[in-house]
Amino acid sequence: MRLLILGTGAMAVQHAEAFGAIAGAKLVAAVDPHTERLAAFSERFEIEQRFAGLPDALDWDGFDAVANATPDNVHYETTMDCIAANKHVFCEKPLATNQKLAAEMTRSADQAGVINMVNLLYRGVPALQAAREMVLAGEIGEVKHVEASYLQSWLTQPSWGDWRTDERWLWRLSTRHGSNGTLGDVGIHIIDFACYGAGLDFTNVHCRLQTFPKVESNRIGDYELDANDSFTINASFNNGAIGVIHSSRWASGHQNDLALRIYGDKGGLEVKCWRGGHLVADPKYSSLRACKEDGLTTGTWRDVPCRTVPLNYQRFVDAICHGENLEPSFATATRLQQILDTSFESHAQNAALSVVSGDL
Ligand SMILES: NC(=O)c1ccc[n+]([C@@H]2O[C@H](COP(=O)([O-])OP(=O)(O)OC[C@H]3O[C@@H](n4cnc5c(N)ncnc54)[C@H](O)[C@@H]3O)[C@@H](O)[C@H]2O)c1
Structure with missing residues (x-):
């Protein structure tokens, strides 16, 4: 599974360490508009492909799944773009900034048949x-x-x-x-x-x-x-x-x-x-x-x-390998968003x- 890391801040470091240690998962690209952070992160985790924005990464298309570690209000738009491109998405919590957006993300992911999980750590x-x-x-x-x-x-x-x-x-x-x-x-x-x-x-x-x-x-x-x-x-x-x-x-x-x-x-x-x-x-x-x-x-x-x-x-990688969504799913995160x-x-x-x- 070729993984793109979206956002290269604090949480992305945890994603890179965790996914980097899982057999079958390979970090292939990173995206961040913050040039220095992107460069330091990519050097540290030996990631070759680096993009200032998601659209460029989607044009390149050399990945299967996305770990979305952007700020909360960026999750919706970026995740929707990834789903539209048929990418599996592991999104940071909270899935969105309100239940309506979270539900839309859940519907889109389910319709596209992509694995969709949220990092309720x-x-x-x-x-x-x-x-x-x-x-x-x-x-x-x-x-x-x-x-x-x-x-x-x-x-x-x-x-x-x-x-x-x-x-x-x-x-x-x-x-x-x-x-x-x-x-x-x-x-x-x-x-x-x-x-x-x-x-x-x-x-x-x-x-x-x-x-x-x-x-x-x-x-x-x-x-x-x-x-x-x-x-x-x-x-x-x-x-x-x-x-x-x-x-x-x-x-x-x-x-x-x-x-x-x-x-x-x-x-x-x-x-x-x-x-x-x-x-x-x-x-x-x-x-x-x-x-x-x-x-x-x-x-x-x-x-x-x-x-x-x-x-x-690990569960996200397992879900992709077996082609079956696992918890915590977008649907679960949507219910939490309702609360x-x-x-x-x-x-x-x-x-x-x-x-x-x-x-x-
Ligand atoms: N699961 C957990 O326990 C846990 C813990 C901490 C943070 N988080 C979540 O992780 C997410 C990130 O938090 P953080 O602490 O890493 O924040 P951060 O500010 O350290 O990093 C966010 C990064 O995303 C980049 N970014 C902004 N817009 C972008 C875009 N459109 N495309 C690509 N990159 C973009 C920023 O430049 C920044 O480098 C948040 O949603 C936060 O709530 C989860």
Whole structure:
């Protein structure tokens, strides 16, 4: 499988490392309008074909699949062009900036018969997969309550770069530059973490967003810093359970920490994950604890061993090899987008809203 990498920023490096290590996948081309970044990336990964724009790469046509690692608001247009050229697409999350566009991408990909998957990275957390298996096997009974959080602190400390000066972080703070803030960025991860882990779907959300003042006049150069920094969602699920999902970029002390607690009438589970990137696949960076059976009366939690699961990069290559789409698909990402859109609307109306099943 000959792979083109679209966008050569931070996430593209992870794509190149991961795909480069998979037998049967070959990085053949890279695209980025940012000349220096494209050159440095292509040198590093020994990629010969380099293009400043997707149209030139499509004219060349020497590839079978695309890893789309462009900013959120570029996914729709570029992915649609790739689908029209019959290329398989592995797209970064969020698939699009709203459910309508995501649904259009899903319909087009399905009609074209191309493999379409989205990098919901945390599906690769061994503890999440093990927790889901335990829930689906009935080990904690009927789920009643869910608690999920995604905590980052890149607004309070500079270990990932300084958002005041680095354009890579600045676009994430500005809606006009294509960001839907924390909810649009990592919100999709933690919403998926919660419903996938608990084996449930969202039926109702009441969301609150907050953007905190950061600099004088809330503007740095061209960037108006208006995207949300924190959110909380009160949720209802399709089995009647309720839950709380929240995230912040102001969570001092947490670099990139996800947690999920699932409480059923026969037991409880706690998933924790404290790394990002490929490291999520390593069982030493996540944990699963369970309290059930004889542990219930004493509140005794026991560690549950978890086995490694393939990351989405491997699954995408497998899907192309077998000619059959795998999860997480565009359709799944479209459903998540519906939950996100409803959450934004809930904040705007300051009301609890039903998450309808959106058209595909
Ligand atoms: N799955 C995950 O866990 C995860 C983690 C981080 C980021 N992401 C997602 O990955 C995507 C990229 O994020 P990033 O952190 O790498 O951003 P980034 O800003 O570091 O890189 C994006 C790159 O895309 C390039 N670009 C812009 N328009 C383009 C176009 N039309 N064609 C080709 N290249 C174009 C930019 O010049 C830049 O080099 C975003 O959608 C983000 O939400 C996902």
